[in-house]
Amino acid sequence: MTSSNSFKAENFVIKKEDVAQFLKGLSDYTIYAPVQEEDTVLFKVIQNPDKIALHITNTVKSPKFVVLPQTETMLKVTKGKENSIKIDEPVLDEKNILFGIRPCDARGIAILDKVFSGDYKDPYYVKRRANTIMIGLACTDPHRNCFCTSVGGAPDSTDGLDMLWTDIGDLYFVTVLTKKGMKLVKETVIFSKATSENTRVMNKVHKTAHEKITEKLNADALPKKLENLFEDKYWDEVSMKCLGCGSCTYLCPTCYCFDINDIEYRDKVKRVRTWDSCQFSSYTIHTSGHNPRPNKENRMRNRVYHKYKYHHDNYNELGCVGCGRCITYCPVDMNLKATIKELAEK
Amino acid sequence: MSDIEGNIQAKAKKLLKDGTIKYFIGYENGSDPLHTTPCFIKKAEDVDKIVWNPLCVNNLAGYLTHDKKRELKKGEEEDKKPIGILVKGCDSKSLVQLLSEHRIEKDEVIIFGVPCDGVIDPKKLEKVLKDKNLSVNTIDSLTIQHDGKNYTVKVNGKKYSFPKDKIEMSKCSDCTQPNPIISDETFGEKVKKSDKKDYKTVEEIEALPLAKRWKFWSDQFAKCIRCSACRNVCPVCYCKECVVDSADLVITPQTTSSEKANKMPWLEKNVDPAENMFFHLTRMMHMAGRCINCGECERACPMNIPLSLLTKKLEKEVKEMFDYEAGIDVEAKPLLSIFEEDDPGDFIK
Ligand code: SF4
Ligand code: SF4
Ligand code: SF4
Ligand code: SF4
Numbered sequence: 285m286t287s288s289n290s291f292k293a294e295n296f297v298i299k300k301e302d303v304a305q306f307l308k309g310l311s312d313y314t315i316y317a318p319v320q321e322e323d324t325v326l327f328k329v330i331q332n333p334d335k336i337a338l339h340i341t342n343t344v345k346s347p348k349f350v351v352l353p354q355t356e357t358m359l360k361v362t363k364g365k366e367n368s369i370k371i372d373e374p375v376l377d378e379k380n381i382l383f384g385i386r387p388c389d390a391r392g393i394a395i396l397d398k399v400f401s402g403d404y405k406d407p408y409y410v411k412r413r414a415n416t417i418m419i420g421l422a423c424t425d426p427h428r429n430c431f432c433t434s435v436g437g438a439p440d441s442t443d444g445l446d447m448l449w450t451d452i453g454d455l456y457f458v459t460v461l462t463k464k465g466m467k468l469v470k471e472t473v474i475f476s477k478a479t480s481e482n483t484r485v486m487n488k489v490h491k492t493a494h495e496k497i498t499e500k501l502n503a504d505a506l507p508k509k510l511e512n513l514f515e516d517k518y519w520d521e522v523s524m525k526c527l528g529c530g531s532c533t534y535l536c537p538t539c540y541c542f543d544i545n546d547i548e549y550r551d552k553v554k555r556v557r558t559w560d561s562c563q564f565s566s567y568t569i570h571t572s573g574h575n576p577r578p579n580k581e582n583r584m585r586n587r588v589y590h591k592y593k594y595h596h597d598n599y600n601e602l603g604c605v606g607c608g609r610c611i612t613y614c615p616v617d618m619n620l621k622a623t624i625k626e627l628a629e630k
Numbered sequence: 631m632s633d634i635e636g637n638i639q640a641k642a643k644k645l646l647k648d649g650t651i652k653y654f655i656g657y658e659n660g661s662d663p664l665h666t667t668p669c670f671i672k673k674a675e676d677v678d679k680i681v682w683n684p685l686c687v688n689n690l691a692g693y694l695t696h697d698k699k700r701e702l703k704k705g706e707e708e709d710k711k712p713i714g715i716l717v718k719g720c721d722s723k724s725l726v727q728l729l730s731e732h733r734i735e736k737d738e739v740i741i742f743g744v745p746c747d748g749v750i751d752p753k754k755l756e757k758v759l760k761d762k763n764l765s766v767n768t769i770d771s772l773t774i775q776h777d778g779k780n781y782t783v784k785v786n787g788k789k790y791s792f793p794k795d796k797i798e799m800s801k802c803s804d805c806t807q808p809n810p811i812i813s814d815e816t817f818g819e820k821v822k823k824s825d826k827k828d829y830k831t832v833e834e835i836e837a838l839p840l841a842k843r844w845k846f847w848s849d850q851f852a853k854c855i856r857c858s859a860c861r862n863v864c865p866v867c868y869c870k871e872c873v874v875d876s877a878d879l880v881i882t883p884q885t886t887s888s889e890k891a892n893k894m895p896w897l898e899k900n901v902d903p904a905e906n907m908f909f910h911l912t913r914m915m916h917m918a919g920r921c922i923n924c925g926e927c928e929r930a931c932p933m934n935i936p937l938s939l940l941t942k943k944l945e946k947e948v949k950e951m952f953d954y955e956a957g958i959d960v961e962a963k964p965l966l967s968i969f970e971e972d973d974p975g976d977f978i979k
Binding site: 324344345354428496527529534535547556558564566571613616617618 | 661665688693696753766855858861885899900929932933934
């Protein structure tokens with residue numbers, strides 16, 4: 285989906301005090317950005333740019349919901365006069381900007397792109413995605429559970445992004461990566477060309493961030509290792525503490541499983557697509573009552589296999605971007621990093 | 631290593647060695663210095679993993695019911711030996727509740743009780759350390775000691791003192807049950823705490839006019855992503871078939887196809903105000919007289935929804951309406967299945 289292949293990246297800078305004006309100028313778009321409410325930072329639609337909270341590395345919930353909403357009405361059937369029915373499809377022409385998305389989350393959306401607009405094109409996703417511009421913010425202070433550099437990412441990765449911004453003091457260094465990104469820059473006079481000094485500072489900021497992520501996991505070994513570990517006792521042991529909630533999968537930027545249900549109301553029926561989670565026992569239950577993944581060891585194994593083998597088998601890259609959310613927010617402190625390490629050593 | 635920790639390890643080792651228990655559920659060090667995590671010790675030589683310190687937050691009692699729900703593998707025989715488990719005062723209430731509901735029987739468990747003077751909220755700890763410019767990334771060692779009103783946190787060799795209420799789990803500030811109600815062996819000295827419950831936070835919400843209260847909870851529930859962490863972490867939520875999982879109907883060879891087809895989806899997967907409200911109210915209805923206010927649901931919630939306000943309200947209502955408290959007495963009958971002639975509610979007479 286990226287058009288960056290044919291586009292030559294160009295570098296600009298913007299003064300921090302001009303960011304609000306830049307965003308206000310984008311009135312054709314719905315802008316999503318991190319907002320802090322009490323202790324929770326989430327991507328929300330912003331009206332007032334002053335509310336944007338860029339100091340937190342990762343929002344609790346990944347911003348994938350902008351392209352893959354948790355609840356999406358696919359169609360609505362209403363009863364009209366005399367047995368006639370009316371079918372409404374959603375209009376998906378809202379133009380979105382994801383501002384301040386972190387490189388791992390942007391890579392997450394790049395992964396979803398391959399799933400939803402590869403061999404099978406999901407019309408809802410494709411349309412939303414085409415209407416979404418992603419302005420990334422390079423990480424300068426990686427969180428304790430970040431491990432992007434072990435899974436093919438980086439605190440300054442540009443995958444999936446239309447622009448990458450880097451905090452270089454009083455300015456943001458702006459690398460424009462696509463035509464979509466360039467259009468926004470061209471619409472205003474706020475951006476100026478980056479100087480070689482700006483570039484030097486930007487490179488230094490990126491290097492420092494890389495150095496802060498000290499742990500390097502041998503995640504690349506997993507697709508091969510997992511070929512022979514399906515029946516390993518490891519899954520019984522490591523999953524003992526798992527609660528089978530869906531926290532890890534619902535917060536994850538790359539989990540995309542969904543369920544579709546027809547819901548009856550008094551005067552209408554809606555066909556609704558919602559997120560689903562492989563950690564729920566209901567995920568695999570058959571109508572016969574048989575459940576091929578009856579226990580948590582089966583379900584946790586699936587989560588790891590999907591990210592570290594099946595996805596790799598299909599798309600030749602890992603299905604995890606190392607954002608660390610599934611570790612940070614797991615109520616029982618399930619440690620995916622430790623799991624990767626332990627599996628790689630088997 | 632504290633004496634308590636050492637004694638717990640020694641006892642667990644003995645019980646594992648002589649084959650009394652099939653495994654021991656306790657705590658070990660977690661993914662970073664601010665967290666411990668539940669551990670399941672199966673071999674005597676692994677007991678030195680077990681830790682006991684103020685970061686041992688999780689309530690482990692619910693795991694006893696996980697074991698019951700697990701489907702045996704082909705050829706696997708059920709191990710009927712009891713499970714050893716570590717419980718703090720509050721955790722022991724959920725254990726009592728499970729025993730009184732006969733979800734587990736006394737001979738299925740060997741209880742290691744630890745009197746508890748409060749546990750630390752890792753989120754709060756991370757915050758106060760950050761204020762001191764200490765990022766978790768740079769912490770190699772962290773130990774916590776506590777002396778009455780303060781905690782002394784030693785980070786990388788340097789000592790910092792924090793007032794209790796700044797870093798403790800909020801549930802600990804008005805805990806009335808610091809000592810395990812039930813245990814086979816108790817580790818450490820009894821702790822004295824006030825026996826007065828504090829419902830200030832609940833009363834503040836109660837005092838709001840209806841419209842404001844409605845708005846408060848509607849806004850809170852709007853944040854919910856229905857991940858089920860609150861339900862699944864709950865030590866007394868153990869049903870195999872849950873009303874909120876429309877697909878989870880327990881199916882037997884006798885279930886007819888029309889029963890399957892016409893099964894009522896009480897709750898849809900849609901995340902919208904109506905369904906979310908229903909999810910939470912249903913959960914609360916099912917918790918009345920059973921919730922022991924361990925605070926786990928609130929702790930588990932990634933969206934920081936103040937679920938303890940609801941559970942405390944429930945506790946208060948149950949006390950006022952029925953003079954009943956969950957998790958106190960193993961012989962007690964479940965609240966909603968009993969009738970007392972001297973019930974304080976006059977509608978019943
Ligand atoms: S790993 Fe953690 S977050 Fe995921 S299902 Fe298990 S308990 Fe829930
Ligand atoms: S599996 Fe965990 S670390 Fe990987 S992308 Fe998902 S939430 Fe992030
Ligand atoms: S843990 Fe929080 S977000 Fe998850 S279902 Fe419960 S209330 Fe909702
Ligand atoms: S406080 Fe929450 S987790 Fe604990 S018993 Fe009550 S409902 Fe369950």
